Amino acid sequence: MRWSQSFIPTLKETPSDAEIISHQLLLRAGLVRKLSGGLYTFLPMGLRALRKIERIIREEMDRAGGIEVHMPALQPSDIWQQSGRYETAADVLYKVRDRSRKEWVLGPTHEEVITTLAANELNSYRQLPKNFYQIQTKFRDEVRPRFGLMRAKEFLMKDAYSFDASDDGAMASYRRMYDAYTRIFARCGLKAFPVEADTGVIGGNYSHEFMVPAETGENDVVYCESGQYAANIEKAVSRGSAVPTPSVSSGEAPEKFPTPGVVTIDALAAAPYLVPAQHQIKTLVYVVDSQLVLILLRGDDQLNEAKLMARTGAVHARPATADEIVATLGARPGSLGAVQQVPATVKVYADVTLRDARGMTTGANEDGFHLRHVDAARDIRVTQWEDLRTVKVGELCVASGQPLKIRRAIEVGHVFKLGTKYSVKLGSTFLAEDGSRQPTVMGCYGIGVTRTLQAVIEQCNDKDGIYWPMSVAPYQVCLTVLDIAPAGRPMQTAEKLLAELTAAGIEVLLDDRDDRPGVKFKDSELVGFPLRVNVGEKGLVKGEVELKPRKGVVRFVKVEDAVREIVAHVQGELAALNADKAS
């Protein structure tokens, strides 16, 4: 391919609406252009890199026993009604109506479609297990699309769904996908690692997310340097707060004392009250699936909403409004407590940290007053004790006992053991060997293909631009001719190299533009081709061309050795990326 005949609109300046480096480089390197918020056109270089990632995914999915299919993006809304997600996923569903006013859904994911297929087609244990996958555009009505391809309204996803006859079988399918994902990301040159993940409203019992460490990620990952534990913060647990909870009772009954104007933990911790945060009980009021509930945490802890939803089995949870709180408890936020004036119908969820807490201070449910000498278990009617707190840096790892760390990361993949939720609702059953009819046991496995592309850029960039891993580069080699006169030695040599390298299976882009060398060098580094070959008169008088790896030093090789050297370089880097995949 020739640069002049492709379309690679590079930008010298950073577009003002791109905040993070990978988004800026997507635009500057001419990989994509924005149509509208969260909607992007892929230009040739972006599309080629995307296709490379797709190809790696297909190879590894096929190798792991995946069966490629292609499902409709436009789906009848009634299967969404059947699964129950017409309501629970309503926020992200794009809905459209046809001429007869019938409603359709633009698929944000395909559990409903594939399970409908399985219900019709998989009827015997002899047909199981099966693992169907596709690479397809998904649509999600994101509240806030951002960071280019990272969170878009329309994006490319590889989704796979396994159907097994037993739980053990499902576990084996899950394991195969887990291993395949490890290989896929390694082959893409990405440093991705699996972490335990929250299972959300699907419930289920086993889930890992594949995370790429990046400051610009939208997830917090709790991990132990021993390598024995890593989890999304929504799911993470520890051996508890590093600060002990008071556990000695004063023996006295709760006592009300005036605290005019005190509405925060910090204010009560300050003079003249001097009640340390860990001696306080924080009372939060939430509306969980339309029911008002109280949530109790130690004063210095933060609620983990994902845990709240997981432990209560809730579909929706939100903080109550001030009006709802006053109507039920008679006091305003800042003076709330669960000791008295809590209607019997209101559930009280307390963090386990408080189970043995004694001598605590909490709100009196009366503006301007708090209670002291509160022994949580003695004085509060707790409906359910649960782990509801968010893990903090430095708490001890449940596995190794070492201090935990937290870092930001980008989620590029998710493997999920679904169980029988969808198979039961959508009727995917089979006849077992003993003649009984049973629901298939499912798993689902997603990779954000477009997000993976951007994650590679987020991880592989420097001040000059992108440096693609050889496996996902739009072209493996940029052949930079420094003088494009058609009859001149540089162009003649370059044409010959282009033909021979292409014949040898190397992906070459010949930069035949009528531009000064500096422009071509800068552009090739910005777009990020892993190897540049400079062909100029200066080298040719010595019978040489220059090999300049994007992240290495320049090397001079004889023209007659160039093809062999270039092939060896490209294949060497590919082999190194593929070697990592063995795990």
Added chain:
RNA sequence: CGGGACGUAGCUCAGCCCGGUAGAGCACUUGGUUUGGGACCAAGACGUCGCAGGUUCGAAUCCUGUCGUCCCGACCA
């Protein structure tokens, strides 16, 4: 959906406070000189100042509404 910022040439931005003929750099076109790290000179083309309404003799500038974009938060099967 709450909070904030911003919409002026293809891109980056100035002008707006303090109303009075639309600006710069880059990119683009033509000619010339250059030619191993984002060249130089000259000439040229490119704008309903996001849109609508209002105030005013006069609005890019002030006011109101609206649409869009970005950031923070909320949300994220």
